[in-house]
Amino acid sequence: MNNLDVKLQEIKKRGKIGIMTHVVIGYPSLKDTEKLVISMANFGVDIVELQIPFSDPLADGPTIMKACEESLRQGTKVADALVIANKLAGKVFIPLLFMCYYNTIFKYGIEKFIRDAKNVGVSGLIVPDIPLDEEPYEHFIAICKKYEIHGIRVISPATTGERLEKNSKIASGFVYFTSRQGSTGASLKLNPKLSENLGRIKKIIKIPVAVGFGISKKEHIQQLQGYADIVVVGSKIIDIIDSSARDKMLKNVENFILKIKI
Amino acid sequence: MKSHFGQYGGMYVPEMLIPALQRLAGEYEKARKDKAFLKEFEDLLKNYVGRPSPLIFAKNLTKKLNGAKIYLKNEGANLSGAHKINHCIGQALIAKRLGKTRLIAETGAGQHGVATATVAAKFGFSCTIYMGEVDMDRQRPNVFLMEQLGAKVVPVLHGSRTLKDAVNAAIKDYLENSENTHYLLGSILGPHPFPTMNRDFQSIVGKEIRKQLKTTEKRLPDYVIACVGGGSNAIGAFYTFLKEKSVNLIGVEAGGKGLEVGKHASRFKGGTVGVIEGYKSYFLQDSDGQMQKTHSISAGLDYPGIGPELALLHDKGRIEFISATDSEAVSALKLLAKTEGIICALESAHAVAHAIKLAPKLSKEKIIVVNLSGRGDKDIFILAKAFKDKNFYEFIKREAEEGVIAYE
Ligand SMILES: Cc1ncc(COP(=O)(O)O)c(C=O)c1O
Numbered sequence: 001m002n003n004l005d006v007k008l009q010e011i012k013k014r015g016k017i018g019i020m021t022h023v024v025i026g027y028p029s030l031k032d033t034e035k036l037v038i039s040m041a042n043f044g045v046d047i048v049e050l051q052i053p054f055s056d057p058l059a060d061g062p063t064i065m066k067a068c069e070e071s072l073r074q075g076t077k078v079a080d081a082l083v084i085a086n087k088l089a090g091k092v093f094i095p096l097l098f099m100c101y102y103n104t105i106f107k108y109g110i111e112k113f114i115r116d117a118k119n120v121g122v123s124g125l126i127v128p129d130i131p132l133d134e135e136p137y138e139h140f141i142a143i144c145k146k147y148e149i150h151g152i153r154v155i156s157p158a159t160t161g162e163r164l165e166k167n168s169k170i171a172s173g174f175v176y177f178t179s180r181q182g183s184t185g186a187s188l189k190l191n192p193k194l195s196e197n198l199g200r201i202k203k204i205i206k207i208p209v210a211v212g213f214g215i216s217k218k219e220h221i222q223q224l225q226g227y228a229d230i231v232v233v234g235s236k237i238i239d240i241i242d243s244s245a246r247d248k249m250l251k252n253v254e255n256f257i258l259k260i261k262i
Numbered sequence: 263m264k265s266h267f268g269q270y271g272g273m274y275v276p277e278m279l280i281p282a283l284q285r286l287a288g289e290y291e292k293a294r295k296d297k298a299f300l301k302e303f304e305d306l307l308k309n310y311v312g313r314p315s316p317l318i319f320a321k322n323l324t325k326k327l328n329g330a331k332i333y334l335k336n337e338g339a340n341l342s343g344a345h346k347i348n349h350c351i352g353q354a355l356i357a358k359r360l361g362k363t364r365l366i367a368e369t370g371a372g373q374h375g376v377a378t379a380t381v382a383a384k385f386g387f388s389c390t391i392y393m394g395e396v397d398m399d400r401q402r403p404n405v406f407l408m409e410q411l412g413a414k415v416v417p418v419l420h421g422s423r424t425l426k427d428a429v430n431a432a433i434k435d436y437l438e439n440s441e442n443t444h445y446l447l448g449s450i451l452g453p454h455p456f457p458t459m460n461r462d463f464q465s466i467v468g469k470e471i472r473k474q475l476k477t478t479e480k481r482l483p484d485y486v487i488a489c490v491g492g493g494s495n496a497i498g499a500f501y502t503f504l505k506e507k508s509v510n511l512i513g514v515e516a517g518g519k520g521l522e523v524g525k526h527a528s529r530f531k532g533g534t535v536g537v538i539e540g541y542k543s544y545f546l547q548d549s550d551g552q553m554q555k556t557h558s559i560s561a562g563l564d565y566p567g568i569g570p571e572l573a574l575l576h577d578k579g580r581i582e583f584i585s586a587t588d589s590e591a592v593s594a595l596k597l598l599a600k601t602e603g604i605i606c607a608l609e610s611a612h613a614v615a616h617a618i619k620l621a622p623k624l625s626k627e628k629i630i631v632v633n634l635s636g637r638g639d640k641d642i643f644i645l646a647k648a649f650k651d652k653n654f655y656e657f658i659k660r661e662a663e664e665g666v667i668a669y670e
Contacts, residue, residue, distance in 0.1 A: 054552065055421065056421070056427075056430055056553055058275075058540075069421065077550055102274060103537045103551040104551050106536060106551065128276045129274050133272075133280070134274060137272065137542075154277055154278075156276070156277055156278035158278055159277055159278075163277065163280065181438050181440070182438035
């Protein structure tokens with residue numbers, strides 16, 4: 001059992017939806033990333049997703065894309081991601097996940113990356129562009145299992161029943177369900193078919209389901225209570241960072257977290 | 263239909279796209295065995311595109327270089343001015359079979375965008391083309407043409423604002439709209455089935471070369487040379503000859519301004535294996551796997567990745583890859599224009615540049631075929647700049663002033 005398993009049990013027991021937030025490592029700076037994650041943990045976030053910036057983030061919308069670009073412009077390296085995860089794992093008790101694109105892992109060395117991530121205290125990996133069909137070539141899921149790190153599956157409204165079954169067989173920790181087709185980014189309204197879709201998914205996926213993409217306010221989270229186990233708030237927090245004066249940034253993010261918690 | 267070429271290729275995309283890509287692969291699998299489909303494809307290539315494109319004996323250039331005989335396969339003679347129309351016709355027919363109503367595409371030089379806009383107009387699709395802002399500036403004539411053909415051209419403002427970023431933007435659109443939209447990807451790259459599908463649609467080029475040369479020379483070529491951006495025109499010319507070891511196949515990458523990072527797009531010189539934009543291949547990337555900046559005078563070759571099938575053929579040693587610099591390409595373009603009366607695309611001029619180097623070293627019995635992937639009309643602005651053409655700029659100035667008066 002790793003940190004994430006403990007947290008998932010706790011969320012289940014308390015019967016209230018869990019909150020996962022997201023940061024882009026090195027945005028607006030490495031120091032800020034550290035402060036942001038500590039604040040998130042202090043203000044009751046359950047899980048934090050640390051995104052390793054990538055030059056070509058094909059599942060991300062403009063907000064996260066720009067954050068990645070800016071972080072890379074400042075020179076953020078994959079090695080920095082491991083260092084900061086290591087530091088944070090010593091400072092917060094909540095589980096930390098890496099979100100990254102497959103090339104980051106591939107280039108670093110698949111096994112080496114997974115082992116190093118595990119060693120710095122990361123509990124799981126969210127990698128949107130490694131579908132299960134490539135497993136015979138990459139052995140990514142198998143190596144995650146070997147190092148007892150959760151390889152989180154990402155599925156969408158377009159995922160067919162057959163593929164849901166396939167994914168459910170190898171799913172680990174929780175399953176990340178994108179509320180809509182498209183890329184990341186805060187939206188005003190949730191997909192009207194969301195609860196219907198979640199009903200379909202929950203029939204097949206027996207582990208917790210997290211819902212992300214477009215979650216930006218308390219009403220969204222209230223809407224999802226009872227349907228999903230975890231909500232993921234990503235781009236909205238970067239929007240808050242972007243619209244805050246630097247000295248108000250932390251406070252504004254903390255206030256937002258207080259405001260959306262149910 | 264295989265989804266990988268050795269270790270390369272694959273379908274490295276979010277789960278969200280897999281159903282759409284599998285449907286596409288399934289439909290293509292059916293179509294490629296469907297006689298009616300193949301007949302319609304061939305008929306359109308003949309009676310709409312204007313195929314076969316001519317194989318021209320470059321008599322004057324051959325004489326000047328005093329070596330191997332040079333033939334030019336002129337894809338610039340096609341409707342819309344390049345080889346890109348071949349895979350656009352094919353994919354438009356597939357999109358119709360899938361019941362799609364909208365086409366999207368990325369474009370670098372704008373040739374693939376123009377070809378996509380052309381088939382969208384012809385077959386009644388709505389059409390959106392993603393183009394890096396840098397490329398919109400350097401290939402402005404093609405932006406104008408796409409718009410006249412009814413396409414919406416969306417400038418891509420992120421990253422390096424060139425072809426790779428346009429691919430990214432198109433993938434995002436496809437993620438969101440795959441239900442009614444077909445992503446008409448413009449080279450032999452991206453996730454399966456695009457590399458295979460586009461290769462098949464382009465392979466007509468090599469088949470025609472074989473037939474045409476058989477008529478004039480009664481034999482196979484000794485060398486086939488093509489420029490390589492993503493690789494669609496190269497694989498098109500090479501594919502039929504892969505099994506014939508006597509035919510040397512040479513791919514010419516963009517040498518840009520030299521081999522420092524950011525100054526070229528020679529993936530096989532500076533690149534390493536990675537997984538980006540849905541496929542595994544060689545990419546110009548740093549040790550963290552971040553894609554590097556590239557440069558080429560030709561927008562169509564200015565891309566950090568390369569088709570996965572070419573990666574495999576490179577490793578096997580079946581295709582030799584070399585590069586030509588910006589200035590070699592410009593000189594080659596000039597020489598070809600003056601000797602043969604053909605103004606080719608700057609992309610294609612890279613292939614010509616290598617032929618100019620190679621021909622004098624070979625005996626007069628040898629035959630080189632150069633694939634001229636496109637015509638050069640789109641490049642007049644870049645060339646005018648390269649040639650510091652004062653009269654051209656004075657003309658542009660007058661035109662601009664008159665134009666401004668007209669719309670004000
Ligand atoms: C005329 C021409 N040649 C070559 C290319 C390079 O693409 P590919 O390598 O796929 O043929 C392009 C791409 O835009 C082009 O327009």
